[in-house]
Structure formats: C-alpha cells, structure tokens
Amino acid sequence: MATAASPLGTVPPVLPATDVVIQTVDLWKIYQMGTEQVAALRGVSIEIKRNEYVAIMGPSGSGKSTLMNLIGCLDSPTKGQYWLNHQQVSELDDDALAHIRNHEIGFVFQTFNLLARATALHNVELPLIYAGVESAQRSARALEALKKVDLVDRKDHRPNELSGGQRQRVAIARALINNPSILLADEPTGNLDSTTSNEIMGLMDRLWSQGNTVVLVTHEPDIAEYAHRVIFIRDGQVARDEPTARGRKARV
Amino acid sequence: MPLKESIFVALDTLWSHKLRSFLTLLGIIVSIWTLVAVVSLVQGVNGYVGAKIAHLGSNAISVSQFSLEEMTDQKLFREARKRNKPITMAEYDYLRDHSRLAQNVVASSSRGTGTNLKAGNHNMTDVQVEGDTANAIALAVYDVAAGRFLSPSDVARGNNVVFIGPDIANQLFPGVDPIGQTLNVDGHDYQVIGEATVQGNVFGQSQDSFVIIPIGVYHAIYGTKGSVEVDAQASSALALPALSDELRMLMRSVRHLHYADPDTFGLIGADSLMALFHQLTGVIAAVMIGVAFVFLVVGGIVIMNIMLAAVTERTREVGIRKALGARRKDILSQFLVEAAVLSTVGGLLGVALAWAFTLLAGQLTPLPFALPWAAVLVALGISTTVGLFFGIYPAQKAAKLEPITALRSES
Structure with a gap:
C-alpha cells in the first residue's frame, strides 16, 4: 500500500490496510528549549503490521525514546499523523489517549514501574481498574496473566520482595492483561543481568509467537537480534529499516 | 477508579505514615472534638437547667423587685435601683385577693x-x-x-x-x-x-x-x-400571658403608677429565665464553635500541605497510573478521596474523643451528657467537606501532570 509522506504532512494517507497496527506519517516532535526549538523527530514515517516483532534502535539523543513515547500515546506529536489500529491518535484529547493506553498498549519499562506498595496481583490488576472491570473478574484475569509469566506463587509479594526478572515478568503480565494491540517494551532488559535478560527475551518471544505485536526499544544489538526487523533512528529520522538475521531466516 | 478502590488506597497510605497522618490530622481532631463536645455540653447544661433550676415550673410567674433585664444589665439596674421598691406583704395580700386568673x-x-x-x-x-x-x-x-x-x-x-x-x-x-x-x-x-x-x-x-x-x-x-x-x-401555659398582664395591672394600681411611668417591679416567668440561660449558653457555644472553625481551617490547610507533598512524592505513581490508562478524573478523584478519607478519619477520632469526654463528664458531673448524634453527623460531614475542599488544589495538580513528565520523575 502506498502511503508515501507528503512533504507538508497534510495529505491524508490511504486508509491503512487491515493488518497494519501502527502507521506514522511524517511525524514531527519539536521541543521548545527556552528560545530555541529542538526537533527530536523530523518526519518519521513507519508502518508496523500485526504480529510483527520490531526493534527500534538508535544512539541516545537519536529520538528513539520520543518515538516510543508517541507510539505509546504518552506524548502527542507536534506535526504529522499517527494511526493506531485504524484510529488517528494524533488528534485525540487527554481522556481518549488514556483510553488508548489502557486498551491498545501494553507497556514494559526499563525500570519496571510497578507500584511499590501493591502486591504483584494488584499491580497486574491496575489496568483493569481503569478499564472499569469489576473486582472479582479483575482478580481472576490478573491471576490468569500471572500464570502466563509463571508467577502465580508470587502473587501476594510486593515488588521489593521480588527479583529484577520477576518484577519485569509482573510488568509483562500487567502489559498483557487488557489484550493490547501492541506490546511496547522500552529497554526491557536494561536493568537485568544477561541470564535474566535472556529469560525475559524468551518470554517476549513466546508472546510474539502467540500472536502479539511486539515493539522493542533498545540500544543493545544482541537484544535487537531477538526481533525480526530493526528500525534505526538517527537525528530524528529513520536511517535504516531492515530485517534482522532472524527475520531473514523466518522469511526464507 | 471505583470509590472503594480509592478509599482502600487512601487508608493504606494513611496507615503507612501513621505518625505523619496523626500530626496532619491534629487540627481536624481538635476542632471536631471541640465542636461535638461543646454541643454536648450546652445540651447537657440546658437540659439540666431546664429540669432543675426552673423552680417556678412552666406555668408560674414571679413578681419581684427587679425584672430579668434589670438584673442582667448594669445600666438598667442602676436606674431601677433608684425607682423600684421591695415587694411588701401588703402588696402580696392585694395580689392574692384581687387576682382572678392565678x-x-x-x-x-x-x-x-x-x-x-x-x-x-x-x-x-x-x-x-x-x-x-x-x-x-x-x-x-x-x-x-x-x-x-x-x-x-x-x-x-x-x-x-x-x-x-x-x-x-x-x-x-x-x-x-x-x-x-x-x-x-x-x-x-x-x-x-x-x-x-x-x-x-x-x-x-x-x-x-x-x-x-x-x-x-x-x-x-x-x-x-x-x-x-x-x-x-x-x-396552663397558655394562660400565662394573661396572668402576666393581670399581675402587672394589679401591681401598677396598688402602687398608683401614672400610665406614663415605667414599672417599678419585675415579672419573671420560667420561660424568660430559660430564655436568658439559653442566650448565655448560646454565646458560649458560639465562641467555642468559632474557635473550632479556626482549628478546622488550620486543619484544612495542613491537609492541603500534606497532600501537595504527597503529590510530589508520588509523581512517579501518577505517571504509572496514567500510562496504564488512568484519566485525569481518575487521578483527581483518587487524591480527592484520599484527602477526604484523611480528614474524615480525623473527624472520627475527634468524635471518639468527644464521646470519651461526654462519658467522663457524665461520671464527674450531674449533667445529663449524651453524644449529640445530629452534631456528630454534621461534624463528620464538615470534616469530610474540609478534606474535599482543601484537597481540590493538590488533586488538580496531580491530575494535570503530563504522563511522560510524571513517568520520568525521579521520585
């Protein structure tokens, strides 16, 4: 499908094909730093299909975190369009964005970002609370999600009673609970040792093979190798967009 | 976020900072304590006085040298002292013999x-x-x-x-x-x-x-x-005004007062005595309740302060919740409920202290002390309202946080 970006970014794209989950069209993000304007993203156009496994790479300051924040609806673009699951997200207001974050996106963060005072089970339940799911159903579903990451026996533990790998698995269970369109992982292994990293990446792999769309932001090439496609960001623009060794193998 | 959930989170937070919560709530506790105790005190004293001091009974009226106003107002008393004469036995005989209503x-x-x-x-x-x-x-x-x-x-x-x-x-x-x-x-x-x-x-x-x-x-x-x-x-009580008029007329005639002259005696009914007493206790109550409201405002400001600190402390938490789909109003209500729960707990502690006070006072004095339930409900309502009111600003501050800024905060 042809959705070449117009230089002005105002021409609406052809409606994304049904298997496209993420589509950005000439996405710009400009920060006002005092009197100076700094462009973190300068016209990024990418497309990610359902059940793709994509890594976004780039040196620090490249704009990859900004891109991830925009994809995760944590931030709004200055210019350009962002279509998530056939919905133009770049035009939505705060509450609608909250709804998208709740239903369409599962976040996995480098620092886990669990609530310190809540148990593993309660942390996993949290997105369901904001989805308006009633209490009994919440626990049942949260328990189900913990089962997928093999942490049912740790359900009543608080984050400080869990290892780093366990915390990240709780975070992954939390990300999955609302059956989001994409799993968005920002340096998911950044705070973990290599053994635990491999374990977590194995889990991500499993989730991908179960049909989830996974977007991975990382600066570690060996972690990116788990993905099937790598998008390199440099100076706020897509520098390269190519399949990984694994992706090439899969294609063959 | 459902209310139950918010209350649970609020109580959990409160419990995890017991000392800080208690210190925060002192203003509210003291104020609600004062409010309820004063109402209880005034009700107790009024009830007691109504039952015991009103010697006259409700259907009686007393003719005396000075009126209640003259006895309680220095200026009136100075004038009356020159004018009013003691009631004599001859005047009593005259009243007894001529009153047809008594x-x-x-x-x-x-x-x-x-x-x-x-x-x-x-x-x-x-x-x-x-x-x-x-x-x-x-x-x-x-x-x-x-x-x-x-x-x-x-x-x-x-x-x-x-x-x-x-x-x-x-x-x-x-x-x-x-x-x-x-x-x-x-x-x-x-x-x-x-x-x-x-x-x-x-x-x-x-x-x-x-x-x-x-x-x-x-x-x-x-x-x-x-x-x-x-x-x-x-x-009967209904016949009192007529009796009062008759006694005044008889006293004025026996004392040969000119129609333009003021009374040289006083007529005191049990009702006017009680009215005076209620006025007195009312003034005391008003002063105490005024003091209680000052405490309440101070308590509210302390709550606002601690909630602002809580918002800063938990910016990261707000970020996490927003990333997971919390809308502005979810965050707003969470912090509002927390402030309201905080101040309501303060109100409950104040009521408990007031209750202990009425029990103790009931033991130590003959006054019929009771916990005034209406006052308790009003006091709890007030304390919750104070929390909600002073929680608005901090809660709005939390709700307006940008998810990405909040997530990146170090706290």
Whole structure:
C-alpha cells in the first residue's frame, strides 16, 4: 500500500490496510528549549503490521525514546499523523489517549514501574481498574496473566520482595492483561543481568509467537537480534529499516 | 477508579505514615472534638437547667423587685435601683385577693448566709432560711417526704414550726426521726413538722440545705426590709400571658403608677429565665464553635500541605497510573478521596474523643451528657467537606501532570 509522506504532512494517507497496527506519517516532535526549538523527530514515517516483532534502535539523543513515547500515546506529536489500529491518535484529547493506553498498549519499562506498595496481583490488576472491570473478574484475569509469566506463587509479594526478572515478568503480565494491540517494551532488559535478560527475551518471544505485536526499544544489538526487523533512528529520522538475521531466516 | 478502590488506597497510605497522618490530622481532631463536645455540653447544661433550676415550673410567674433585664444589665439596674421598691406583704395580700386568673399566689422571703442551726450537739451554718406562705408547697420543686408542710393556721398564728430539707435531717438528726424534734435557728426554737424529698446538687451546690418557717415568723425575726417574692401560678401555659398582664395591672394600681411611668417591679416567668440561660449558653457555644472553625481551617490547610507533598512524592505513581490508562478524573478523584478519607478519619477520632469526654463528664458531673448524634453527623460531614475542599488544589495538580513528565520523575 502506498502511503508515501507528503512533504507538508497534510495529505491524508490511504486508509491503512487491515493488518497494519501502527502507521506514522511524517511525524514531527519539536521541543521548545527556552528560545530555541529542538526537533527530536523530523518526519518519521513507519508502518508496523500485526504480529510483527520490531526493534527500534538508535544512539541516545537519536529520538528513539520520543518515538516510543508517541507510539505509546504518552506524548502527542507536534506535526504529522499517527494511526493506531485504524484510529488517528494524533488528534485525540487527554481522556481518549488514556483510553488508548489502557486498551491498545501494553507497556514494559526499563525500570519496571510497578507500584511499590501493591502486591504483584494488584499491580497486574491496575489496568483493569481503569478499564472499569469489576473486582472479582479483575482478580481472576490478573491471576490468569500471572500464570502466563509463571508467577502465580508470587502473587501476594510486593515488588521489593521480588527479583529484577520477576518484577519485569509482573510488568509483562500487567502489559498483557487488557489484550493490547501492541506490546511496547522500552529497554526491557536494561536493568537485568544477561541470564535474566535472556529469560525475559524468551518470554517476549513466546508472546510474539502467540500472536502479539511486539515493539522493542533498545540500544543493545544482541537484544535487537531477538526481533525480526530493526528500525534505526538517527537525528530524528529513520536511517535504516531492515530485517534482522532472524527475520531473514523466518522469511526464507 | 471505583470509590472503594480509592478509599482502600487512601487508608493504606494513611496507615503507612501513621505518625505523619496523626500530626496532619491534629487540627481536624481538635476542632471536631471541640465542636461535638461543646454541643454536648450546652445540651447537657440546658437540659439540666431546664429540669432543675426552673423552680417556678412552666406555668408560674414571679413578681419581684427587679425584672430579668434589670438584673442582667448594669445600666438598667442602676436606674431601677433608684425607682423600684421591695415587694411588701401588703402588696402580696392585694395580689392574692384581687387576682382572678392565678390559681395560687405564694409569698416567700429568704436569706442564704449567716444562719446558725443547732439541734442537740449538732451544728450547721449557712443554711438557707425561708419564710413561706402555706400554699408555697404547691409551687415548690420538692414534695413532702415525711410529716407535713406549713399549714394555713401555722402561718396565720405564727407558730414556731419548721419544715426542713433532707440535708438538715441527715446532719442534725442522724439516726433519729426529726419529726417532732426541736431545732434552733439563729437562737429561736422551732418544732420540726416535716421533711422534704431529696433534690440533689446543682453545679455542686446542694439543693437540700434549707429550712422553711411561716412567713410572718420570718419577718418578725429577720425584718421586712428585703423584698417579698410573689409567685403566681396560671391554670396552663397558655394562660400565662394573661396572668402576666393581670399581675402587672394589679401591681401598677396598688402602687398608683401614672400610665406614663415605667414599672417599678419585675415579672419573671420560667420561660424568660430559660430564655436568658439559653442566650448565655448560646454565646458560649458560639465562641467555642468559632474557635473550632479556626482549628478546622488550620486543619484544612495542613491537609492541603500534606497532600501537595504527597503529590510530589508520588509523581512517579501518577505517571504509572496514567500510562496504564488512568484519566485525569481518575487521578483527581483518587487524591480527592484520599484527602477526604484523611480528614474524615480525623473527624472520627475527634468524635471518639468527644464521646470519651461526654462519658467522663457524665461520671464527674450531674449533667445529663449524651453524644449529640445530629452534631456528630454534621461534624463528620464538615470534616469530610474540609478534606474535599482543601484537597481540590493538590488533586488538580496531580491530575494535570503530563504522563511522560510524571513517568520520568525521579521520585
């Protein structure tokens, strides 16, 4: 499908094909730093299909975190369009964005970002609370999600009673609970040792093979190798967009 | 986020910072405590006074040398003192003989200090001595416990007989039936003819320490300089205004007052006495409640302060919640509920303290203290409202946080 970006970014794209989950069209993000304007993203156009496994790479300051924040609806673009699951997200207001974050996106963060005072089970339940799911159903579903990451026996533990790998698995269970369109992982292994990293990446792999769309932001090439496609960001623009060794193998 | 969830989170946070929460809540606690305790106190005192001090009964009106206004206002009193004359026995006779609306017209004179009582080896001082007409028992708060009250012939003949309060019987005639015994009051012997029922204490003052002799005997011994108090009883509370008018008319005519002259006497009903008392306790209550509201505002500001600190402390938490789909109003309500729960807990602690206070005060004083439920509900409502009001600003601050900024915060 042809959705070449117009230089002005105002021409609406052809409606994304049904298997496209993420589509950005000439996405710009400009920060006002005092009197100076700094462009973190300068016209990024990418497309990610359902059940793709994509890594976004780039040196620090490249704009990859900004891109991830925009994809995760944590931030709004200055210019350009962002279509998530056939919905133009770049035009939505705060509450609608909250709804998208709740239903369409599962976040996995480098620092886990669990609530310190809540148990593993309660942390996993949290997105369901904001989805308006009633209490009994919440626990049942949260328990189900913990089962997928093999942490049912740790359900009543608080984050400080869990290892780093366990915390990240709780975070992954939390990300999955609302059956989001994409799993968005920002340096998911950044705070973990290599053994635990491999374990977590194995889990991500499993989730991908179960049909989830996974977007991975990382600066570690060996972690990116788990993905099937790598998008390199440099100076706020897509520098390269190519399949990984694994992706090439899969294609063959 | 559902309310139950918010309350749970709020209580959890509160419990995890017990000392800080308690210090935060001191203002609210003290203020609600004061509010409820003062209402309880005023209700207790008013109830007590209504039941005990209103000697006259609700259907009675008293003719005295000064009106209530003159007795409670210095300027009016200075003027009245030059003008008003003591009520005399002749005036009493006139009122008794000419009133057609009064069922009973009673006269009494009394003195409270400097009296000496003697019976056998026993002595008592500072007992109230009262001279009464025989019908005074009809308006008295006490009844006859033993023997009899003064008879009309006792009063007419000036018999040396005495009707005594229970304190006199207990202290001067221990273990002896006082009826028929001789009692010496200020050097004069009287025969005890009856004893009154127990009334107990009012503000620590015994109401049972009195002796009553015929009014003529009283005037013969203690002189007629003091004013006689005349009490008249109406057939019903509804007939009181008419009786009051009649007594005023009779007093003005017996004193030959010109129509333009002011009254040279006072008319005091039990209702006006209670009204005065309520006015007094009302002023006390108003002052205390004013003080309580100052505490409340201070308490509210402290809550706002601690909530602002909580928002800063938990910016990261707000970020996480927003990333997971919390809308502005979810965050807003979470912090509002937290502030409201905080202040309501303060209110509950204040009510608990007030409750303990009423229990203690009920034990230590004769006042009928009770926890005023209406005041408790109002107080809790107020404390919750204070939390909600002072929580608005911090909660809005939290709700407006940008998810990405909040997530990146170091806290």
